[in-house]
Amino acid sequence: MSLHRFTHRTRKDKDLADEIESHLAHEQDTNTARGLPEEEARRQARLRFGNPRVTRERVWRYRSLPWIEDGWRDLRFALRSLAKTPGFTLIAIIVIAVGIGVNTAVFSVINTVLLKPLTYPDPQSLMQLMNTGPQGSFPGANIPKFNIWHQQTAIFEKVAGYDFGGAGINLIGGDHPQQVQGIHVTADYFSMFGAPVIAGRTFTAEEDSPHGGRVLVLSYALWKSRFGGNPKIVGSTIQLDGEPYLVVGVIGRSFVTEPPGDLWLPFQFDLTSQDMAHYFTVAARLKPGITQQQANTQLKLAADQLRRIYGSNAIPPQGGFSVVPLQESIIGDTRFPLLVLLGAVGFVLLIACANVANLLLARASARNRELATRSALGAGRGQIIRQLLIESLTLSLSGGLLGLVLGFAGVRLLLSISPGGIPRLGEDGSAVALDLNILLFTLGLSVLTGILFGLAPAISASRPNLSATLNENGNRSGVGFRHSKLRSALVISEMALALILVIGASLLIRTFLKLQAVDPGFDMHNVLTMAMSLSGNRFQKTAGVTQIIHDGADRLKAVPGVIDAAAGNGLPLQGGFGMVFDILGRPKGNTPFTGGAGFYSISWSYFNTLKIPLLRGRNFTEQDNDSAPGVAIINEAMARHYWPKGNPLNDRIQIGPGAGPAFAESSRQIVGIVGDTHDGGLNRDPFPTMYIPLAQMPDAETALNSRVSPLWWIVRSTADPHSLVTPISVALREASGGLPVAHIRTMDEIEVRTTSRQRFNMLLLTIFGASGLFMAAIGVYGVMAYSVQQRTQELGIRMALGAQASNLRNMVIGQGMALTLMGVAIGIGGAFGLTRFLASFLFGVKVWDPFVFIVTPLLLTVVALIAIWIPAIRATRVDPMTALRLE
């Protein structure tokens, strides 16, 4: 079939008309030849041919695509008719835009985090190696484990270890020193992840062995920002921690790591190490054809093998290994909260649909006469439904387009305010990009929405009672029983859905307030913290670290406005390391050690600076150094847990038994008990924690510490510490001989970061709840206002018969509140069923929190009452004479 069929229809029609004219002339000629008079000859010719217009129409239709043609006509008609009621159109589009916008926003996050595959080649075969145990599984590796995994060549094509940047590295030279994230990797890392090398090369196996030399690979971002994209940088040396490093290569921009890194260094493992502390993670690429399950079966054998070689210190009796897809491991526990949010925005969309459906029903009633006229003129029911559906699709698609813009701008704004600690989103959500998935999602949602809210009104409007409607005078007939029932049902469901959302939001708000009310165990205000990377030779021994802390603290205390200063290898709220310990003289039963606890090495002024209260015993002093007997301080949680009756101050503990040579030290006397801090986050109970003086650490432990964690400086000031950032950084740089500081934050800011997930959920659900509530209020207002308008005559008669204004007002309020209360009742029931999905989000609040379940319905009722009040007052202003004259 050729396209000619559909082109130049008007010209072809003219041609056909001429042709028919010619045909008639010839027929007339024939008739004349048969001897008929001219008039009769023409008449017979026309009679024989029939109606030329019918022929022309048949050809015309043959040349048309009826569906598109009619659709186009309906679309133009829809636009005209929507333009005639700009108020309605605007409200409907805004409601839809909000409904679709929040969905687009949440979906764009889900798309980025959950749906988009990792950007590495063949990402499905990339696996994270996990330690399994009765308490669940976690990533983490040491060299003995790495060796065992590396030997599993039957299941793994490549195995690579990497860390997450650890302590940070000081990039010296140029105008300003800078602390960068250097990721340590094994040689196979780049080939396993398929990293694109845009200049030079990656590490050789020799470079990744002990004494392999100082080499590094630059990331695209650092190459551009620090070295201006100069290709000659490859082969030259740059200064890291005061040592020259050879740049061997640059990796392309498309290579994304989680978390991001600035440069890569070879691990240079001593593969004979028996150090059992976990300080890096390992990923592997499965051999083609090997499934996750096959790999896990093989890894069970590997775990047994490791246990045979190193004993149960290396791997606990019930422990083992497994692999999970790398993407799953990166996403972690964010999947479920995101899906809950998607459910919540689904509710918002449903409310929006019910709202617009209600508006359309009202509009359809007002258009009854128009529709009846069209019907009387021969429009089929299908045609009317299609016409109305095209109108609603026009609305939903315009709303969807606006929603796309709103939702996308909104999610970027939100993520820049509160990133929520969600992985894969990039800096301030920069990884959330508009792509085909999001466009298709929004388009699909818009079409679905248009049909959802348009279909019921369209079907109901396409059943007009012709003669009744046409005989009506005026448009007061509108609200038939069926319509009003449907509209009431819609309002009730809007109310119910809105209540569920608002109850969810209230639970999260309560959670957040409870979190804010948690006593962190120290004074958070006016404390500035910053990280200093201690990589480099002079920090391999404890004395070097002690020296820098001593010098730094002295300098800091000389800065005007500074009250106290301290340092440690971790911060409260942020968490630190964990370590096993034995209590001397206490039987261990069948476990290899007494227990485990959080483990901080700190400077002697740490507790004073943070104002962590000393409960018993004594504080550390400057005299607790390497020549003094070993001491430790524990927190209250540890005392309660391990000395429920006894006195810890009488006991000595051995820290890190069996954790490897780095932790080999003599036992320590417990000299004090301090108050608890919430190091796993404000929503978790304080962990048992032990503290030791930094000055008393074994050199080997200091060396490991300097490698995996920065030194955190803590400065307490008299006023807002932000004004002190510059003098403090300068003081520390001078005291340390030019080392930069990074991650400069106040303790208050750290607190905000640790609660950012809760803040994010609360913000979102509050936005959803508020928009749901607002739309539901508009909905009930609309229905009651419309009902008052439609019943003007009835109200007028009632008034003429002596009804008081207050009677009429109460009647309208009563009807409106009946709808509201029905919605509230259903909503409470629904919320009882649904809030349990929020259980993992909550802290200090039950899912059936009575306060929320009483106050929230009241709030909703009050809002609805206000919305109903306006039409109720209008009902009392009906002038009986005007109302009756309408007849």
Place this chain on the structure above:
Amino acid sequence: MVLKRPPEAGDILQGTLDMLILRTLVMGPAHGHTIAQVIEHTSENALEVEQGSLYPALHRLEDRGWLTSEWGLSENNRRAKFYRLTARGRKELGAATGRWRKMTRAIGLILGESNE
């Protein structure tokens, strides 16, 4: 909206009309009126061409590339649109004739059998 067209009584089957038009044009170009007359006369007036169907059929055949058309002067010295068979039209006529023969033979066989 396409309205359902009731089948027109006495109409020649659509495919058949197409074949008859193509066959008529083998003898040379002709305009619509002549085509209708030739079909009627050749069939000894047994077939009557529904003239409302003739022109849609001609346009359809032209769209398929089986006919071409141009305006010219008729034997009566009137303007008329002349249709000419194309090579593809000739081929289609051959195929259509073959299909027709096969079908009438088959129907003939069935009717012949039932007559015995």
